[in-house]
Amino acid sequence: MRILLVEDNHALADGLSAILRGTGHAVDVVGDGASASAATAAEAFDLVILDLTLPEMDGLEVLRAMRARQNRSAVLILTARGAAEDKVKGLDLGADDYMSKPFDISEFEARVRMLLRRQAGLRSSALSFGGVDLDLNSRTFSAGGVPLDIPARELGLLEILFMRAGKVVSKEAIIQSLAAFDDDLSANAIEQYVSRLRKRIAPHGLTVRTARGIGYYLDKAAPA
Secondary structure, rough: OOEEEOOOOOHHHHHHHHHHHHHHOEEEOOHHHHHHHHHHHHOOOOEEOOOOOOOOOHHHHHHHHHHOOOOOOOOEEEOOOOHHHHHHHHHHOOOOOOEOOOOOOOHHHHHHHHHHHHHHOOOOOEEEEEEEEEEEOOOEEOOOOOOOOOHHHHHHHHHHHOOOOOEEEEEEHHHHHEEEEEEEEOOOHHHHHHHHHHHHHHHHHHEEEEOOOOEEEEEEOOOO
């Protein structure tokens, strides 16, 4: 999943981005409201974590501009402005959740997981397709109760396809989900990840099929 973190406290931004990247997400970080507004206008994010007190443009104005553009990214407001009035304004403008600083990291992680599940239209953190299971909380795949050892990029790709099993996902959508601003991720690289992933999941009855000119989708493999 791709996340935009909007935070002008550099130490906090570094810490939160490290936590989010450590759980496999592509994370972009900006430190002012104008950059946040420009990023959300130009790029697609699954989740925006938004401070309110920002240089150049207030976080509520960033949120207002996002929703005016019909941007449907999930938004978690994370701010020291904990007054009820600010919370009501943020939720009324279209924020999905609101946390006041200081906050508990484990609660923050849980809320991020909840919002990403909701964004993907999922009610449960446990998914199954074919003979493979996905635990969204731990972002681990298993088959027959045995964890699958999958490198980070391929794991991210499988997660994207697994959460939309049977539906075509475009190459561009995959690149958007896996790549941050500073990542150089090409369509050719995606093809290589798909090829490697096919070999890893073939023993478990799954495959990645190509929708020519469009993208890829996860499917059950034909019996040998």
